[in-house]
Amino acid sequence: MKPSLQARGTLSDVAKAVGVSSATVSNAFNRPDQLSNQLRNKILGVARKLNYSGPNPAARMLSTGFANVIGVVYGEPIHFAFQDPADSAFVGGVAEACGKRGLGLLLLGGGPQSASMIRTAAVDGFIAYSIPKDDVALQAVADRGLPTVIVDQPVLPGIPNVGIDDRKSAKICAKHLRDLGHRHFGIVSLLLHNDGYRGLFDRVRMAGSPHLVASLRLQGYLEALKPSSDFSITLWECPLNNEEEGRIACENLLRIKPRPTAILAMSDRLAVGTMEAARLSRYLIPKDLSVVGFDDISVAKWLTPPLTTMQQVSEDKGRVAVELLGRRKEPIHKKLPTRLLIRGSTAPLKAR
């Protein structure tokens, strides 16, 4: 009834065959310096002959108390992580840092059964990425009582955190457009509530969102745009972060009167869709419409025109998260730098 994990002999089988104790065989695999080379080679030889390929991971884990694996918990169905270049860069950063330390990386998605998987995951620690404040996964992670680092959101007391200054970064995006003379803005927002809603929204909906990153960026945008009075600002929420949603958002935004001359997209994927919509509607970028993205995913620079966007280095988030997990000190909150990359998709408002 143990069909899967190790259908072969055990360490003590090998010990018996060689005529030594199991401790010695264990040493042969884990501490070569503890026995003569001759004996070690003999043991390894017999092991090979018996199809014994090394200590059973589960037993080793039970005995040592270490899994040598860290778990990455992602706020959404996990395959989403691989569709967005920014998210997948983050996981890449984690993977790189893990690899360097000889740690495995266990991927755990969101969704209904995520909680039970979190509860039974054989890991030494968790990195929680972009989890909505009210997600059950968060409680499941906390229950495990393992070292944990939270990335982006939510910021929890007593738990190390890695992120960027979303509010300030967004504010800089908006300020850039305002400085170019724009007065009528469309904002293409990421998900605020998990209710599948797509469309215009107001500040009440925004205030109640458990999605901290989206809320903060929104705040930043609005702060930069608030001061003057002859502004118009239209808010649109996308239930998914993809190009298609960006396109739909922009199509609707372009119908608003007065027509926005500048779009703030909360991610580059949404920005790509925005640009596509503009093209389909025969608006030229940046002549008729300026667009600013967020993330600086690699395609941003291959677009025509190249996309002006707020760069964040998602790989670094991952790397830093792993590093923080290693340190068992008091909680650290780390803000990583961002920077506005001004490229071809933004231009001064043309004179009338």
Next chain:
Amino acid sequence: MKPSLQARGTLSDVAKAVGVSSATVSNAFNRPDQLSNQLRNKILGVARKLNYSGPNPAARMLSTGFANVIGVVYGEPIHFAFQDPADSAFVGGVAEACGKRGLGLLLLGGGPQSASMIRTAAVDGFIAYSIPKDDVALQAVADRGLPTVIVDQPVLPGIPNVGIDDRKSAKICAKHLRDLGHRHFGIVSLLLHNDGYRGLFDRVRMAGSPHLVASLRLQGYLEALKPSSDFSITLWECPLNNEEEGRIACENLLRIKPRPTAILAMSDRLAVGTMEAARLSRYLIPKDLSVVGFDDISVAKWLTPPLTTMQQVSEDKGRVAVELLGRRKEPIHKKLPTRLLIRGSTAPLKAR
């Protein structure tokens, strides 16, 4: 000295506290139907009070023989997997299929210490993705004796395999260009040998390559181009699969006499770089130069002009791999469909 995995009470601590046997507590967690709801709730309550968050994963694994995790072994340093959209789509497909089955996904990269991580990974099976024929990781996987599926390469006797018909697909790409009247070709190839070489290469180097996918595509290209005699075909190898390498390749190819009027790039990332190089050299695509990619990563359609490319559905590779892993039957070799997407980057050779 068990600091990490579970710093709290055990199942039998809970049992003692409640005044029942450990078996009953175990049932409370794993088989709710085996005891009264009343007792179960009492047990769960006490467990919570004792900070007991459920069975220790290692002990459970040792006892059941299942990890409920499958390992994905990637042929290169693992963070590469998250830079190429095609590779990351593959992992996404695996992740999705795993999630549906309640399985975890352990990511294992290539590189020097990968073998030791493979040997100690707590998994029920492996999916090996795009591993060079001579990689030590492959032996490590085989040694574990666990159910294994190989994706793309290498095709091994007795081991289920998922892939596409690389040779035929490449041939179709090349035929498309030939049919458009092109006679002078540049081929931008993926890595053939792990020696860091970048530059022109010949068929000897190609024949000896352990990278099956690259070899097969090359064969396909050449087959389609062989028949006529007034052709010129120049081969360039990129040590890395990224846009920068594609740019370098194309810059060099464009200096060849007679100048190629068509480029076959073995990946879309290389194709993006190729198009960039053409732009920098003031060649217009597709007027002066036709380009065909491979993969159909999502940016392909956002480029200007949109990239003609061979579509493969990498997510499906991942999904199918997991499915095959579930079936313990005899080895199955599955070829997934591909299809040439003709977009704006290819055009008939202009008349002279």
Next chain:
DNA sequence: TTGTACGCGTTATCAT
């Protein structure tokens, strides 16, 4: 519905 008792395969400690 609940309890008993053994086995899972290893590592670590202490002795030799």
Next chain:
DNA sequence: ATGATAACGCGTACAA
């Protein structure tokens, strides 16, 4: 340098 043995924490017959 090597051996004996006690944990490690849980699942699961089987018995009650």
